[in-house]
Amino acid sequence: MYNAKPEDKFTFGLWTIGNPGADPFGTTVRERLTPSQIVEILAEVGAWGVNFHDNDLVPIDATPVERDQIITDFKKVLADSGIVVPMATTNLFSDPAFRDGAFTSNDPKVRAYAIHKTMRAMDLGAEFGAKVYVFWGGREGTETDAGKSALDAGKWFREAINYLCEYNIDQGYDYKFALEPKPNEPRGDIYLPTVGSALGFIATLDHSDMVGVNPEVAHEHMSGLNFMHAIAQAWDAGKLFHIDLNDQKIGRYDQDFRFAAESIKQAFYIVKFLEDVGYDGSRHFDAHAYRSSDLEDVKAFASGCIRSYLILKEKAEKFNADSEIQGLLAEITTDDGSMSQYVGQYSSEKAAALKDYGFDRVELGRRGQPYERLDQLVFELLMGVR
Numbered sequence: 291m292y293n294a295k296p297e298d299k300f301t302f303g304l305w306t307i308g309n310p311g312a313d314p315f316g317t318t319v320r321e322r323l324t325p326s327q328i329v330e331i332l333a334e335v336g337a338w339g340v341n342f343h344d345n346d347l348v349p350i351d352a353t354p355v356e357r358d359q360i361i362t363d364f365k366k367v368l369a370d371s372g373i374v375v376p377m378a379t380t381n382l383f384s385d386p387a388f389r390d391g392a393f394t395s396n397d398p399k400v401r402a403y404a405i406h407k408t409m410r411a412m413d414l415g416a417e418f419g420a421k422v423y424v425f426w427g428g429r430e431g432t433e434t435d436a437g438k439s440a441l442d443a444g445k446w447f448r449e450a451i452n453y454l455c456e457y458n459i460d461q462g463y464d465y466k467f468a469l470e471p472k473p474n475e476p477r478g479d480i481y482l483p484t485v486g487s488a489l490g491f492i493a494t495l496d497h498s499d500m501v502g503v504n505p506e507v508a509h510e511h512m513s514g515l516n517f518m519h520a521i522a523q524a525w526d527a528g529k530l531f532h533i534d535l536n537d538q539k540i541g542r543y544d545q546d547f548r549f550a551a552e553s554i555k556q557a558f559y560i561v562k563f564l565e566d567v568g569y570d571g572s573r574h575f576d577a578h579a580y581r582s583s584d585l586e587d588v589k590a591f592a593s594g595c596i597r598s599y600l601i602l603k604e605k606a607e608k609f610n611a612d613s614e615i616q617g618l619l620a621e622i623t624t625d626d627g628s629m630s631q632y633v634g635q636y637s638s639e640k641a642a643a644l645k646d647y648g649f650d651r652v653e654l655g656r657r658g659q660p661y662e663r664l665d666q667l668v669f670e671l672l673m674g675v676r
Contacts, residue, residue, distance in 0.1 A: 292600040294336035300596050301339035301376060301574045304328050304346035306546075307592060311581040319581055320588070325360070326367040333371035335592045339572060340373050341420075343381040344411035350385060361417065368418070376422060376572050377532060378415025380408045383428035383476065393450035394430045394443040394481060405450055409457055416463045422532045422572070423458075424504045425451070426470040431477030443481055448494060455497040468504035468531040473513045475544050484513065485520040489527055502531030506576055507560065508538035508546055511553070518559045525567055533569075535560070535599070536577035546578045548591050550598035558672060561599060562606035573599060605672060612676065618664045 382392035392404035
């Protein structure tokens with residue numbers, strides 16, 4: 291029960307299962323796994339796909355011969371396991387060259403190198419069949435605004451994405467680009483900190499149709515925001531190209547907990563939204579096992595992400611079939627049609643009639659909504675007593 295199927299499209303990054311447990315205050319606690327070992331673990335837990343940054347797969351200092359061997363070995367383990375590569379991305383944050391940003395660095399050579407590195411990484415992703423390309427601007431920001439113009443940084447960021455969109459077209463890769471917002475960490479302030487800011491930026495691009503967003507639970511929760519609202523906005527805009535599922539204590543540093551490990555009700559609404567609207571993209575778990583975990587516990591972590599999603603998917607189905615819950619929703623959203631002649635598509639006649647309509651403001655103010663009853667029913671459903 292709660293076993294993954296290929297149509298669920300559950301994916302993990304090489305960097306998630308392969309995380310060795312280091313943090314800013316402690317060194318690694320687990321042996322580093324090879325990409326092939328990670329794929330074998332993912333096949334064991336029932337994942338559909340694996341994603342990678344360029345240097346998760348090919349070290350930044352690998353020779354051409356080493357690169358070719360790594361790619362050959364990785365293709366073999368993918369073929370043997372049936373795991374696919376739906377998404378790729380570039381590491382533009384680890385190397386010291388990007389200490390002041392990549393696309394938004396004050397140094398034009400760094401900005402050019404970032405585009406150079408990304409084009410090569412796009413080539414690598416395309417070699418494995420990836421169709422979504424994510425941009426997380428982990429170093430695109432500042433600790434002090436004294437040294438960098440936010441206007442210039444926005445212009446440089448736009449120029450880089452426009453350039454890479456043209457490269458995507460020129461090479462015939464057919465990537466969808468997905469910007470991944472985050473408010474802070476590792477920079478004090480990261481540019482494009484939220485889904486809304488990313489959507490605003492996308493509208494200014496030369497090929498805005500090619501670019502969407504990759505929202506992450508933890509990144510929105512770091513700012514105390516409602517992740518389900520963010521993905522609803524992205525979906526409504528036709529821009530939910532990818533999604534990162536994990537969990538997070540509200541307002542903390544980026545914790546990347548196992549999906550639904552912390553905020554069960556929020557996770558439920560996320561799953562319900564994705565399932566209700568028919569989202570058919572990858573359900574990517576960008577999370578890490580606890581530092582206290584050994585290899586077997588890392589496998590439990592990966593399996594737990596999948597099981598939690600499937601359990602909450604079942605709960606969403608029960609929510610939609612629950613007669614009492616659906617009766618309350620019908621009561622809340624009832625519409626007798628009396629206002630349809632005044633609203634909807636604007637016309638001057640409708641506007642004049644609406645201005646003349648006599649509303650009973652006092653009566654409108656007397657009307658309550660049974661949200662307490664409804665929320666308690668959701669709680670009971672999630673607790674398994676309904």
